[in-house]
Amino acid sequence: MGGVRGILLNSSVLFASDDDENEDTTLRPGADYLLRKLRYSKVPTGLSYGQCLSAPKANLLQELATIYSYNCFILSSSSEDNVMSEVTQLWGDDEGSFMHVISSCREDLVHNMVISGWLIVMLGSTGQKSTIDAKYVSASGVSSIFSINKLEELPIIICNLNKKARGKESMAVGYVMKRSREEDFAKRGAFPLCPTDNGLIFLPLNYELSISSQLQQVNAVLHKATDEIVAVEMGSSAELANKITFTRNMQELRRYIECQSDFCVIDPFSNIYPVLDRLKIQQILLGLETLNIKGRCKIRGAHFLKVDSFNNPNLEQRLVEAKLPLPNIVKPQVACGVADAHSMAIVFKVDSYKDLDVPLPAVVQEYVDHSSLLYKFYALGGKIFYAVKKSTPNADALMKLSQEKGRKPLLFDSLKSLPIAEEHPQTGCQEHLNANDQHIDLGLVTDAADWLRRMLGLTIFGFDVVIQEGTGDHVIVDVNYLPSFKEVPDDIAIPAFWEALKEKIDSEKSKQPAKAS
Structure with a gap:
């Protein structure tokens, strides 16, 4: 049949x-x-x-x-x-x-x-x-x-x-994510029910049906668990896994997955926990130092400082010690999954930290002058894609803007962004990235992507890079899990997406012990 x-x-x-x-x-x-x-x-x-x-x-x-x-x-x-x-x-x-x-x-x-x-x-x-x-x-x-x-x-x-x-x-991939995200992927052709060229078939998982019976029909599960977070307690000293509360449905899915030793999950819950914590990611990015070679551009994370209270009398000294000259960008420690995870501020004077309206605990991050250009990189398996987007202006321009408002902090939602110049995005992939943009050191970014893949254990992830004026430092300012990669043309991105999933499934399958006949 x-x-x-x-x-x-x-x-x-x-x-x-x-x-x-x-x-x-x-x-x-x-x-x-x-x-x-x-x-x-x-x-x-x-x-x-x-x-x-x-x-x-x-x-x-x-x-x-x-x-x-x-x-x-x-x-x-x-x-x-x-x-x-x-x-x-x-x-x-x-x-x-x-x-x-x-x-x-x-x-x-x-x-x-x-x-x-x-x-x-x-x-x-x-x-x-x-x-x-x-x-x-x-x-x-x-x-x-x-x-x-x-x-x-x-x-x-x-x-x-x-x-x-x-x-x-053929291999069946069950997928689950919030409706808007699923439909965004689906309308781009990412989730066909008929086999792709590399044999993948995508099955939407439905919580109205038995999860266990559905998972018995698939070879792997692709999830965006961060879509179903109820609460994150970053103030707790517990391990990341114990700080996060998922919806009842996601908890059921996670329990079933964790009981299946021969089941491929893209990606394991434990691998996505660091991406939920901006402090953890900043600490991981410190390890980029091992990639730097004398005479070559440097790649690094931004300088940072964790803050539990904006009223700490030693805050100014702590900022100096952390190499954080003003202005600073202040972000909630929790990176996603809750309503105010993207409520941020750019601060221009130390006095403005008092009663700052950014959720605590927070991460104060270096504001890097970057010529208003942001490089969004997407790692789909072993392939790297990018988009160049207009970003916030340099510190001097921001200072002028703040002076017009009494040097008050600039509050913004990072999902909506600060007002910026008209965007003229460019896109590309690793094969011709250098030819299109001489500012980017392709080898360096590729090395960083490979390093992040090993460190985080993620199949599909994104990271944002800015290039510091003067030094040429490539500074990673954000890392995220299973991004939409919408800036990359579908005819390029979707086959790469399928290839990344297939390679992950094959890799996990090869690790399983052979079953006795």
């Missing part, structure tokens, strides 16, 4: 009411979820309905087809033959099978489609499915009928069929 090369969702599974003449347009639970997941799955999808469907329902289906870029197929009284021919002409006759998803009340739609090699997924009674199975089992003894109790289960069936069709070459 081949993979799934096209899906028809019958109106009987989309509406809460099974009666076609009923004008109630309420969607069945899970219908909106399924429509969204299939939209960017790279599996052609259409909506089917009979001529007797009420006008309000038919109109809504047409609207949904427009919103999600689906096709609409009308089942005539002569039944499925015309629709099957229309689907084949529209979606092609490549290898694999078309699938029709119907409710158990529409057994009348089964016969011709199964005979023609279609797959049928029935939403409803398992008992009824068994009865139908007896009529339509193929000569090989394989059933073309599948049963689900919830629409959310359909991606699992599609994933398994596509994985089976591809054979040992």
